[in-house]
Amino acid sequence: MNDLSLIEQQEIDQMVLLWLNEVRKKTIAAMQQQLNVYTKNDQRDLVTNVDRENERFLTDKIRHYDTSAHIISEEGFGDRQLTMAGNMWFVDPIDGTMNFVKQQSDFAIMIALYRENKPVLAWILDVVNNIVYHGGPAIGVFANQLKLAPPNNESLSEGIVLLSGARLLYGMFGYDRIAKEALGYRVIGAAGPSFIRVILGQAVGYSSKMMPWDFAAGRILAESLGLLVSDIDGKPLDMLSSNIVLVATDRAHRDILTLHKS
Amino acid sequence: MNDLSLIEQQEIDQMVLLWLNEVRKKTIAAMQQQLNVYTKNDQRDLVTNVDRENERFLTDKIRHYDTSAHIISEEGFGDRQLTMAGNMWFVDPIDGTMNFVKQQSDFAIMIALYRENKPVLAWILDVVNNIVYHGGPAIGVFANQLKLAPPNNESLSEGIVLLSGARLLYGMFGYDRIAKEALGYRVIGAAGPSFIRVILGQAVGYSSKMMPWDFAAGRILAESLGLLVSDIDGKPLDMLSSNIVLVATDRAHRDILTLHKS
Numbered sequence: 288m289n290d291l292s293l294i295e296q297q298e299i300d301q302m303v304l305l306w307l308n309e310v311r312k313k314t315i316a317a318m319q320q321q322l323n324v325y326t327k328n329d330q331r332d333l334v335t336n337v338d339r340e341n342e343r344f345l346t347d348k349i350r351h352y353d354t355s356a357h358i359i360s361e362e363g364f365g366d367r368q369l370t371m372a373g374n375m376w377f378v379d380p381i382d383g384t385m386n387f388v389k390q391q392s393d394f395a396i397m398i399a400l401y402r403e404n405k406p407v408l409a410w411i412l413d414v415v416n417n418i419v420y421h422g423g424p425a426i427g428v429f430a431n432q433l434k435l436a437p438p439n440n441e442s443l444s445e446g447i448v449l450l451s452g453a454r455l456l457y458g459m460f461g462y463d464r465i466a467k468e469a470l471g472y473r474v475i476g477a478a479g480p481s482f483i484r485v486i487l488g489q490a491v492g493y494s495s496k497m498m499p500w501d502f503a504a505g506r507i508l509a510e511s512l513g514l515l516v517s518d519i520d521g522k523p524l525d526m527l528s529s530n531i532v533l534v535a536t537d538r539a540h541r542d543i544l545t546l547h548k549s
Numbered sequence: 550m551n552d553l554s555l556i557e558q559q560e561i562d563q564m565v566l567l568w569l570n571e572v573r574k575k576t577i578a579a580m581q582q583q584l585n586v587y588t589k590n591d592q593r594d595l596v597t598n599v600d601r602e603n604e605r606f607l608t609d610k611i612r613h614y615d616t617s618a619h620i621i622s623e624e625g626f627g628d629r630q631l632t633m634a635g636n637m638w639f640v641d642p643i644d645g646t647m648n649f650v651k652q653q654s655d656f657a658i659m660i661a662l663y664r665e666n667k668p669v670l671a672w673i674l675d676v677v678n679n680i681v682y683h684g685g686p687a688i689g690v691f692a693n694q695l696k697l698a699p700p701n702n703e704s705l706s707e708g709i710v711l712l713s714g715a716r717l718l719y720g721m722f723g724y725d726r727i728a729k730e731a732l733g734y735r736v737i738g739a740a741g742p743s744f745i746r747v748i749l750g751q752a753v754g755y756s757s758k759m760m761p762w763d764f765a766a767g768r769i770l771a772e773s774l775g776l777l778v779s780d781i782d783g784k785p786l787d788m789l790s791s792n793i794v795l796v797a798t799d800r801a802h803r804d805i806l807t808l809h810k811s
Contacts, residue, residue: 331732385733389709390751447651452735456717456728466718470593471647473714474736489652 291407296426300408303398306348307412307419310341310396314381314414324388331453333384338362341380341396349376359527361500371404371526377503383477391415395479399503404526409507411479420483424511428486437513438488443535443542446491447471449481454496460519460531461547462494468546478502485534486512492535492543494519502532515540519547553669558688562670565660568610569674569681572603572658576643576676586650593715595646600624603642603658611638621789623762633666633788639765645739653677657741661765666788671769673741682745686773690748699775700750705797705804708753709733711743716758722781722793723809724756730808740767747796748774754797754805756781764794777802781809 291299314337323336339362346364349356353374358365360378368375376398381387383394396412408423420435422428428435448465452474455462466472473490475481478497482505484490495501506516506524518524519531521544535543553561576599585598601624608626611618615636620627622640630637638660643649645656658674670685682697684690690697710727714736717724728734735752737743740759744767746752757763768778768786780786781793783806797805 385709389732390746392751447647447738452728452733456725456734463718466714470651471714471738472718472736473738474734476709476733476735484652489654 379500397504406507409504449493451495491539641762644741668769671766711755713757753801
């Protein structure tokens with residue numbers, strides 16, 4: 288896969304794990320203080336001082352390490368990118384900011400590295416449980432040091448599906464039909480924690496409308512474990528814009544595409 | 550409150566904590582083995598060998614300790630009760646069995662004690678995180694040893710609301726209007742973990758149709774922290790049958806009752 292050796296990839300992996308360890312400590316410390324919470328596009332679109340400080344910290348680390356880095360990130364410290372050429376880093380400094388603010392659970396910090404549009408490495412840090420899900424197509428996928436096996440290929444009706452609550456509520460994308468067919472559905476309210484559940488085989492699929500920093504890491508980890516990642520019509524994801532993303536087992540992916548179209 | 554002294558209540562609390570420590574170890578050990586999963590009323594109504602073993606273990610402990618105990622429990626080792634007279638124990642040996650089977654997270658073990666229909670003590674064990682939420686109106690509410698403060702009195706639009714996924718999906722109880730008014734909504738798929746989030750102030754309210762063993766413990770802990778617990782019409786709960794239960798902050802309770810009726 289691309290031109291980085293296995294050793295080089297493992298070195299990058301270890302380095303980013305050190306950054307994440309540092310940013311985790313900052314995040315935990317900040318959670319003991321009063322958060323500054325701001326709204327962005329609407330009252331439900333939140334950002335905090337921690338989102339901004341984490342993104343500043345991680346983008347500085349990336350630029351210092353990789354002077355040719357292009358960065359796509361949530362809070363404005365990245366670049367405006369029109370192509371996936373070169374080294375493309377995706378940063379979500381706090382994924383699930385509403386959960387972070389209100390629940391202090393079910394949020395994540397995510398980083399992904401693509402080279403010439405090819406998945407290389409990804410990291411999803413579950414801050415509260417202190418578990419980093421990391422790896423890629425070449426080195427495999429790990430929960431901290433534990434190597435993960437591909438999840439069972441269960442169908443939609445055999446498993447739990449995770450859906451965007453807002454889109455389900457407003458009758459979009461056939462989510463109601465998908466939820467009715469599944470054994471059960473859950474609404475977690477954040478992409479990283481939802482991807483984690485699919486990667487661990489706790490859910491057979493997950494779908495939501497997402498921005499690139501929401502799905503870039505989850506896509507790499509999921510595909511590296513043999514899960515399918517596409518848009519809700521089965522087409523490849525556009526890494527430079529929002530997509531209605533679907534990640535699922537092979538069987539659930541087929542079930543969901545059919546229900547979406549019907 | 551009733552005729553048990555504070556000391557007697559603390560002794561019962563400590564004793565049940567020991568039972569829960571024991572049943573937690575059994576549950577964790579059983580999770581390393583192959584579970585035997587059976588369906589009850591329909592394909593989504595699951596029970597496992599662990600549900601049954603845990604209930605047998607806990608009802609034996611209760612009957613040995615309290616020879617006058619009446620027990621209402623999920624899996625059939627309890628009694629058929631027509632009144633709330635005497636010492637009434639409620640046991641849910643695995644709350645959230647689908648989560649237990651599929652996710653290995655977001656499930657609980659719950660016990661509650663009422664005397665002459667009055668709340669006395671309750672326990673909700675978060676097995677995976679090894680935290681017992683326990684206490685009552687006289688002794689206060691604790692997360693393990695940490696005493697909990699009453700949650701902030703936030704309104705529905707200021708917070709996250711937790712809803713039964715199935716009832717929301719099928720347009721019941723005005724849950725769609727409630728979800729739209731809230732800052733956000735989540736579907737957790739189990740009562741105990743949902744009550745815990747409201748008790749901790751992570752969510753402003755939770756509503757689902759529940760059996761007595763689903764809500765008996767949560768009601769005690771929530772009311773002991775100043776939260777309101779009623780049915781969805783604002784009426785007191787019937788402790789001997791199913792109810793559409795609503796637990797919420799004072800302000801969110803009012804908001805939800807209004808939306809349910811509208």
